[in-house]
Amino acid sequence: MSKQFWDEWNARPQQHYLIEPRYLAGGGDLRHVTEYLRASGWKDLSRTGGPIVFDSPDKSVRLGFDPLVRPGGWTIRGRASGHQEAWHATLGLQTPAEIVAGLTDALTQPRSAHAPNPWAPLERRGWEAKPGPHVTAVSPDQNAWIQWHESGAGQAHWWASARTEHGTAWHAVFSPTTPMHLVESFSAALADPQPVMRPRGMFPPSNRIRTTSVSVRPAELSAWQQARITAARAAVWARSNWTRARPRTTTPPTAPYSHAGQTHARR
Structure with a gap:
């Protein structure tokens, strides 16, 4: 194809939906x-025609996506390290990528200093706490929920799901050892009221969704995607430079091993 063809293609609006x-x-x-x-x-370990596989830079977390196995979808496994126990999460095939990214983006970033609370983003967005044997928050339209499901001693997990009039759209399960800040990032993405964009014909039929038609040029889509990639690279660069620039400190020989009232990092 000629350069002129691609230039014209990138300038031609295409129909998408919010x-x-x-x-x-x-x-x-x-x-x-x-x-x-x-x-x-x-690191991308994926093979052509096979499942998607990525390893974190320190190899402590592995992410996979496989649409060809049942039930299929996303699998994320974290290795035990220090005070953190091994953990895992599974998210179904039709879990929106933007909600999956709420979890996976958080895997690339330093933990916040604040104590994580998975319920806080839901409460801010008007999700309703439901009474019952398990702690549950339900979306205002009653079509999505997240639950801390505890069926017995040592038997617990986080469970989230969404449904349409046709049945379950997707579900996600997190082991009880999943770092709480990751569950909070997932719940924030789940409850985010901002619409997401899909091409024509690439979203499920349902009378429970609202659609807004928009005209978008391929060049605009590419620019938005590149902005997200650039932001990720900038964050890596900033952390790398901060680490190199951070002054080294040494503990005086007479300093005690610990101090009364010393605080400890949360899990």
Whole structure:
């Protein structure tokens, strides 16, 4: 194809749709997740025609996506390290990529100093706490929920799901050892009221979603995707330079091993 053809193609508007609520928008573009990880220094171990596989830079976390096995979807496993126990999460095939990215983006970033609370983002967005044997928060339209499910001693997990009039759209399960800040990042992405964009014909039929038709040029889509990648690379660069610039400190020989009232990092 000639350069003129591609220039004209990139300038030609295409029909897309803004979908609300986002948890009923369908899977979307996997690159929203994978390209951010790649730009953040994760290693792509995927093989042509096989499942997607990425390892974190320190090899403590592995992410996979496989649509060819049952039930298929995303699998994320964290290795035990220090005070952190091994953990895992699974997210179904039709979990919107933007919600998956709420979790996976957080894997690339330093933990916040604040104590994580997975319920806080839901409460801010008007999700309703439901009484019952398990702690549950339900979306205002009653079509999505997240639950801390505890069926007995040592038997617990986080469970999230969404549904349309046709049945379950997707579900996600997190082991009880999943770092709490990751569950909080997931719940924030789940409850985010911002619509997500899908091409024509690439979202599930449902009378429970609201659609807004928009005309978007391929060049605009590419620019938005590149901005997200650039932000990931900039974050890596900033952390790398901060680490190199941080002054080294030494402990005086007479300093005690610990001090009364010393604080400890949260898990």
